[in-house]
């Protein structure tokens with residue numbers, strides 16, 4: 001199975017380390033954000049963005065369970 005087109009990986013524009021979970025479409029471009037930074041900037045992004053695309057969850061993105069650190 002070849003699916004190169006489906007294997008595009010976006011990395012967070014804020015930290016450049018985490019894989020992006022969201023693509024935020026803006027009038028003057030688009031941003032990729034990991035869920036951490038998307039949530040961090042959500043209020044501002046919701047105002048500027050006309051569309052937010054949630055990327056498919058990857059298998060390695062294990063759910064973060066609440067636990068004491």
Ligand SMILES: [Zn+2]
Pocket residue numbers: 012013014015016017018033034035036037
């Ligand atoms: Zn990030």
